Amino acid sequence: xxxxxxxxxxxxxxxxxxxxxxxxxxxxxxxxxxxxxxxxxxxxxxxxxxxxxxxxxxxxxxxxxxxxxxxxxxxxxxxxxxxxxxxxxxxxxxxxxxxxxxxxxxxxxxxxxxxxxxxxxxxxxxxxxxxxxxxxxxxxxxxxxxxxxxxxxxxxxxxxxxxxxxxxxxxxxxxxxxxxxxxxxxxxxxxxxxxxxxxxxxxxxxxxxxxxxxxxxxxxxxxxxxxxxxxxxxxxxxxxxxxxxxxxxxxxxxxxxxxxxxxxxxxxxxxxxxxxxxxxxxxxxxxxxxxxxxxxxxxxxxxxxxxxxxxxxxxxxxxxxxxxxxxxxxxxxxxxxxxxxxxxxxxxxxxxxxxxxxxxxxxxxxxxxxxxxxxxxxxxxxxxxxxxxxxxxxxxxxxxxxxxxxxxxxxxxxxxxxxxxxxxxxxxxxxxxxxxxxxxxxxxxxxxxxxxxxxxxxxxxxxxxxxxxxxxxxxxxxxxxxxxxxxxxxxxxxxxxxxxxxxxxxxxxxxxxxxxxxxxxxxxxxxxxxxxxxxxxxxxxxxxxxxxxxxxxx
Numbered sequence: 001x002x003x004x005x006x007x008x009x010x011x012x013x014x015x016x017x018x019x020x021x022x023x024x025x026x027x028x029x030x031x032x033x034x035x036x037x038x039x040x041x042x043x044x045x046x047x048x049x050x051x052x053x054x055x056x057x058x059x060x061x062x063x064x065x066x067x068x069x070x071x072x073x074x075x076x077x078x079x080x081x082x083x084x085x086x087x088x089x090x091x092x093x094x095x096x097x098x099x100x101x102x103x104x105x106x107x108x109x110x111x112x113x114x115x116x117x118x119x120x121x122x123x124x125x126x127x128x129x130x131x132x133x134x135x136x137x138x139x140x141x142x143x144x145x146x147x148x149x150x151x152x153x154x155x156x157x158x159x160x161x162x163x164x165x166x167x168x169x170x171x172x173x174x175x176x177x178x179x180x181x182x183x184x185x186x187x188x189x190x191x192x193x194x195x196x197x198x199x200x201x202x203x204x205x206x207x208x209x210x211x212x213x214x215x216x217x218x219x220x221x222x223x224x225x226x227x228x229x230x231x232x233x234x235x236x237x238x239x240x241x242x243x244x245x246x247x248x249x250x251x252x253x254x255x256x257x258x259x260x261x262x263x264x265x266x267x268x269x270x271x272x273x274x275x276x277x278x279x280x281x282x283x284x285x286x287x288x289x290x291x292x293x294x295x296x297x298x299x300x301x302x303x304x305x306x307x308x309x310x311x312x313x314x315x316x317x318x319x320x321x322x323x324x325x326x327x328x329x330x331x332x333x334x335x336x337x338x339x340x341x342x343x344x345x346x347x348x349x350x351x352x353x354x355x356x357x358x359x360x361x362x363x364x365x366x367x368x369x370x371x372x373x374x375x376x377x378x379x380x381x382x383x384x385x386x387x388x389x390x391x392x393x394x395x396x397x398x399x400x401x402x403x404x405x406x407x408x409x410x411x412x413x414x415x416x417x418x419x420x421x422x423x424x425x426x427x428x429x430x431x432x433x434x435x436x437x438x439x440x441x442x443x444x445x446x447x448x449x450x451x452x453x454x455x456x457x458x459x460x461x462x463x464x465x466x467x468x469x470x471x472x473x474x475x476x477x478x479x480x481x482x483x484x485x486x487x488x489x490x491x492x493x494x495x496x497x498x499x500x501x502x503x504x505x506x507x508x509x510x511x512x513x514x515x516x517x518x519x520x521x522x523x524x525x526x527x528x529x530x531x532x533x534x535x536x537x538x539x540x541x542x543x544x545x546x547x548x549x550x551x552x553x554x
Contacts, residue, residue: 023128064242135273151193278370281372418470420471
């Protein structure tokens, strides 16, 4: 099959309604799978976003009660969902479903603008299935999903700005910057899409220096606005200094890259898992990349697609740790490369079959490739119970047990009580509807070999002691701590002394067969408290002899 150059746009091709219907069918399948997974317990990152989002909904400003270096865009998205649907795991899953469907629609529109009917359909189908990959933690509401949606909106707005006559570019340029700025607010690696947009602007306006400077300045100013508003809010409430310390001191060390050989190993492992789950879709994407690189505009805007893929991949590279969900940032570009292959195939079929069939056939092939990716994950996506999906992906982490622990604590406290988590499980205070005794909701920074570790430990213990939490959950799962050989572990001894002096155990989580744990309370817990299988201990504050029980109800 000879590959002929494609038209700049293919909106007028008589492809009929069938390619979009294939895209809708793929989105419907993905929606059904996500609805089946509504009950999968929140994991750790989701717990942070949910806890911070609930606080934002309740009027607590960013950075005041949840410490870290992330910008709070995803926290705000969660808070908006809770305002509409109420706080809960189902609200988080429905929020992700809505974001994913909107992103799929924008991938289709971008494919329509850059490729054509078959390419748009193929890209949307590929995005629906690739964004479900458990190897990228696609079923979970990580911040990278929330980066992708406004980034795609920004790229579409830029498409309009670049096509507009000189006197009518301003509004679309401002929209481009605002959307891309929101992507950055969701999580800082979203900046790669702003860099791509600036690079594209430079190429498109190379011969119009005045327009280039004006539009670039407008875009950058608009992109800075969302973050500026949030930081001003934090500054007015006194939380900006604390955030700046995290961003510039801890963040600088966090972003320090691994050695190249170690980073290459992490990349190989991550890509091996990702490619194994959807080999056909990724092979089609590779074919699309090869076609895009051919001379002669076999794929129109082929260099643009490759550039988008390259910039998107940079978003997965901070620290060279290549965490699974970072690769979600590259999915729009990968899906569009799948669409490029589909569009070239459709062009090869035109003149040999009916135009509608020529556009439909490649989209159906991509749909079948997506079905293969679901089949390769069928146990996780189609059959396992929600708790076991979490256990299969996250091992002994306390995610399936967190709702029961939170419910037990909530029934024995009042909304004004504080609880402490000695571990990295922010989903527990969220699910319990109680404030954490400390803003340190993750233990990792406290045990990392970084300059501020000891100061963070001391700050945490001061806050916990001052709050006098009604309950403490002491987590023994190693991944809740990530202790290293060179960790400053003094805080562990201080935690043990704090609990010994003022708290008594009242519950335990014990690992069980087949990933099914047991949660035992009161007398039942005492018999197994010293077992090596204990994953967590729940402790209540011990009141002085003769004192009333306060808010800790029986």
